[in-house]
Amino acid sequence: MHFFEITTLKKGLRSGLSTSISLFFIFVISRLLVRSIPGDPASAMLEHLDSNLSVEWIRNEFHLDLPWYESLFIDLKKFLLHGDLGRSFHSQKPVLEEIQPRLIHTLQLSSLALLLGVAGGITLGVLWAKQVFFFWRFVPLFTAIMASLPTPWMGPLLAWFLGVELDWFEPSGDIILPVITLALSISAFWTRLIHTRLYESLHLGESTHWVRAARGRGVAEWKVILKYSFLPITPALLAILGTQMGNLIAGSFLIEVLFDWPGLGSLFVDSVLRRDYPLVEACILVSGTAAVLGTRMGDTLQQLADPRTRDAEIPLNERGLL
Amino acid sequence: MKKRKTVVAASLWLTGWMICSIWATLFTSSDFQLSHALLSPQLTWENWTGHDAFGRNVLHSVLRGSFISLSFAFTAVLISISCSTLFGISTVFSPDWLQRTAKIILEFFIGIPGLVLALAVAAVNGPGWSTLLLALILGVLPSLARLVQSRTRELIMEGYTQAARALGASKVHITRRHLLRSIAPLIAAKLPQVFAHCLLAEATLTFLGVGAPLGNETWGSLLAQGRDYLLEAPQIAWFAGLPLTLTLLSVQTLGDTLGRNQNASFRG
Numbered sequence: 001m002h003f004f005e006i007t008t009l010k011k012g013l014r015s016g017l018s019t020s021i022s023l024f025f026i027f028v029i030s031r032l033l034v035r036s037i038p039g040d041p042a043s044a045m046l047e048h049l050d051s052n053l054s055v056e057w058i059r060n061e062f063h064l065d066l067p068w069y070e071s072l073f074i075d076l077k078k079f080l081l082h083g084d085l086g087r088s089f090h091s092q093k094p095v096l097e098e099i100q101p102r103l104i105h106t107l108q109l110s111s112l113a114l115l116l117g118v119a120g121g122i123t124l125g126v127l128w129a130k131q132v133f134f135f136w137r138f139v140p141l142f143t144a145i146m147a148s149l150p151t152p153w154m155g156p157l158l159a160w161f162l163g164v165e166l167d168w169f170e171p172s173g174d175i176i177l178p179v180i181t182l183a184l185s186i187s188a189f190w191t192r193l194i195h196t197r198l199y200e201s202l203h204l205g206e207s208t209h210w211v212r213a214a215r216g217r218g219v220a221e222w223k224v225i226l227k228y229s230f231l232p233i234t235p236a237l238l239a240i241l242g243t244q245m246g247n248l249i250a251g252s253f254l255i256e257v258l259f260d261w262p263g264l265g266s267l268f269v270d271s272v273l274r275r276d277y278p279l280v281e282a283c284i285l286v287s288g289t290a291a292v293l294g295t296r297m298g299d300t301l302q303q304l305a306d307p308r309t310r311d312a313e314i315p316l317n318e319r320g321l322l
Numbered sequence: 323m324k325k326r327k328t329v330v331a332a333s334l335w336l337t338g339w340m341i342c343s344i345w346a347t348l349f350t351s352s353d354f355q356l357s358h359a360l361l362s363p364q365l366t367w368e369n370w371t372g373h374d375a376f377g378r379n380v381l382h383s384v385l386r387g388s389f390i391s392l393s394f395a396f397t398a399v400l401i402s403i404s405c406s407t408l409f410g411i412s413t414v415f416s417p418d419w420l421q422r423t424a425k426i427i428l429e430f431f432i433g434i435p436g437l438v439l440a441l442a443v444a445a446v447n448g449p450g451w452s453t454l455l456l457a458l459i460l461g462v463l464p465s466l467a468r469l470v471q472s473r474t475r476e477l478i479m480e481g482y483t484q485a486a487r488a489l490g491a492s493k494v495h496i497t498r499r500h501l502l503r504s505i506a507p508l509i510a511a512k513l514p515q516v517f518a519h520c521l522l523a524e525a526t527l528t529f530l531g532v533g534a535p536l537g538n539e540t541w542g543s544l545l546a547q548g549r550d551y552l553l554e555a556p557q558i559a560w561f562a563g564l565p566l567t568l569t570l571l572s573v574q575t576l577g578d579t580l581g582r583n584q585n586a587s588f589r590g
Binding site: 149155 | 552570571
């Protein structure tokens with residue numbers, strides 16, 4: 001199979017290498033963060049903490065007496081060999097132990113929202129591009145309003161309306177409201193995306209030829225839409241899906257704070273405000289890693305689905321990044 | 323015809339709101355009026371937008387806050403645009419390896435979500451104006467610089483730029499005469515989107531408590547106050563959020579129209 005050709009292998013190795021370099025960069029940034037605190041980092045850290053740690057302990061914990069490359073090396077070794085990222089200032093528990101349940105909560109929230117949002121977005125996008133019923137006229141309005149509704153305003157209002165006035169869901173601590181809020185904004189993005197791409201594929205460019213040919217052969221209209229205009233654009237959509245999956249961990253941060261959902265985002269914001277540096281570092285590492293891996297996964301999926309993109313560099317806007 | 327109406331409505335809203343916010347900044351005070359803080363949150367005819375927790379008129383607060391937010395976002399956009407243009411153009415004139423490195427670094431920063439970068443900056447610097455500015459710039463600069471860089475690389479291959487180089491024109495001359503003039507419309511089309519992004523990012527970061535320092539009136543802090551008093555005084559949330567939504571909607575409408583005209587002129 002062409003799958004195992006040498007060039008494919010080479011390309012795979014190269015993309016694996018560039019991914020590892022990106023991940024290493026993220027690790028370096030998260031570790032050097034502490035050293036860039038203005039003034040003497042250890043005493044500056046202690047100033048904002050309400051705990052009985054000593055300056056020596058912090059200096060020792062972050063290896064602040066050693067040059068940065070040596071401490072980086074020690075940290076990398078500790079992380080790779082023992083899975084050790086230090087202990088939280090506040091709870092004194094290992095950082096990874098703190099993060100793990102939070103990450104699972106965030107993944108639950110974001111995957112559910114992504115599923116609902118993408119499904120809704122594809123449906124609305126097809127309706128809009130095909131101009132079905134009178135209903136499609138409301139779709140552009142919906143996307144325009146959703147694109148300009150600030151989440152810190154929409155979240156509380158939704159919680160008030162659905163949670164207090166109508167009393168359908170728990171206003172905080174429940175998964176339904178954050179999922180709805182997140183899914184609404186995701187679906188608006190996907191509606192716009194699907195509409196633009198479907199419109200292009202139905203009315204512009206070379207794809208119109210095979211669409212017209214299919215219609216001429218008497219293929220049913222729903223099949224024309226699905227097979228001849230939606231299927232050809234799926235590779236590019238997969239790439240954007242991957243990027244969005246990676247970015248969603250960060251994308252759900254605000255929602256988690258709004259609805260008191262005990263995910264990674266609320267942990268991140270709390271530890272930034274409480275100056276719990278070991279936790280901040282780990283949160284940057286985890287969310288950055290998720291973003292890099294998501295983008296890479298999207299690229300790989302696109303290259304598997306669309307042979308033409310295997311040799312070419314995938315432009316940033318096809319990865320949903322521009 | 324219908325499009326034109328929405329554009330007129332959007333520009334009217336933007337200019338009207340800006341004039342009002344400048345008026346509020348000049349002629350109303352943000353001093354606490356604690357005697358008003360004990361008034362019932364119920365709305366009265368004299369003051370139909372009510373008072374906030376510190377006894378200030380909500381509408382005046384929102385107007386003053388939006389002036390700060392708008393000018394702050396505008397500053398961030400100006401700095402990012404000038405830096406990214408400078409960066410994008412100067413990398414194209416530099417040696418190949420530097421171009422490649424710049425590209426890798428830019429793509430690395432584009433790939434990391436803006437909120438993560440912003441929180442990292444806040445962790446080092448502590449919440450404050452400089453943190454907010456840095457976070458906003460970090461959020462938009464990499465993708466803008468990437469855009470400028472790729473467009474400049476196309477332009478430098480064009481016949482007229484090659485001709486200018488062959489005639490011995492200096493880099494500064496080529497940049498001023500050919501590159502900047504072709505890049506300006508591209509950036510102008512991107513401007514509303516970037517501005518809306520900065521406005522929204524400021525509101526989000528301040529809302530989370532890592533943006534503007536406590537006690538400052540900005541859109542983000544007013545949204546946070548609106549959330550805190552949503553049940554007792556819902557008018558704070560409405561009067562802080564609705565203008566922000568309308569402003570973002572107007573900016574995006576203008577941006578869409580601008581982008582469409584841009585595409586038309588490219589095609590023509």
